[in-house]
Amino acid sequence: MTPDQLQPSSFDRYPPLARGFAVEHLALLRQLPLTVCPSFLAQIADLDTRFPIERKTLAWQCDSLAALPQEKRDALLAPLRAIAMAPELEKIDWVNSPAVFVERLSAHLWSTGQINGFHDASRELFAAIPDQPNEATRLALIVVGQGANTSRASILSKLARKGVRLNGVNPSTAQQQLLEAFAKHATKEKEAYAHWYVDGGQPWVLPESVRASAVQVSYPQLAPLRKRVLERMQSILNTNQANAEKMRSDLAAIAPNELLSGQVASDPILQRFYTELFTSGSGTQIFSTSFVQWAGRELARRAQPHTVLLRYTPRQRHRGFNEMVSDPESKSLDPEGSLVDAEMDAYYNWIEMGRIAAPGKLTVLAWVEGSSKAVMVSPKTKPNTISNQAVTIEQALASFAVV
Structure with a gap:
């Protein structure tokens, strides 16, 4: 089958929301070349368990492409139609297994030297889609350094170059x-999945006003999922075919129900998100710092939160990979190494949130837990500046936060 032969019945095996979306956009899907159509179907097939903003974004992309003048759309798709396809790719059931097709297509493009042309053509295609309206004011709060020596002056130096270093924060409040601050910002917007608190250890208690509307998740809370993924990793390591590529592909194929994800969340959207933090994340199965950083990254990319609180706590010490997989519950923690991880992660978190925020709409505050040190980055802060004035978190936000 080729995309132009698609019929409404082609999507009978899709979940209800996905099936309805595919039928609604059938005219566009029929015009896409085989190098592109399965990528759209891979996103469509998962819509029932994706965040509302992911559904909205995909609809925006499809509607925008459909609205292009025919001659412009044809010109953009022409380089993608010209890519030479291997006969075995065309035998794959790309309608019902689009992710499998996309993975094998990628390998084919690399092996035949066509990957650069594909990427260039894809970028041109998506560059023709206008940006969605984005007026949300976003607040990211980051906490690092629990249990570590936080006396050095260079702490959070990479992030501090982008804003103001606060050396007089009142740690008691x-x-x-x-x-x-999290609760105040979160109550401004009632949209589902717009406010998140992610903790690498035992979480703080959120104010009652946002407990129902914010999503709170911690590394210990998801221990059942994490342990089941580690068991899968161990079984892969025990085979004679273990390698990084097999590990990645085998983990990515795990469905939430296989890990009994319903034990940690009743919401199917959260079940999928939590599962993928461990099946697609790098190091999330072993290090709590990696878990928080990856969760922040994926939230920015997928849920696009308006309010996020990320708290890094000490992870286990580095050991050999096989040892950490077989014995993941090490009691030996590394606060100093964890702080180094968290400092870099805080910088990455700022970058990721900046990618989804409209210009002038993002405030980031990183506090070194238990200390008088913090960094703020917002349109109201000057890069690479220092303030030694005594200040509370509340006063700092009042002075520098975008409201």
């Missing part, structure tokens, strides 16, 4: 005021 910082935790409570961070939670209050």
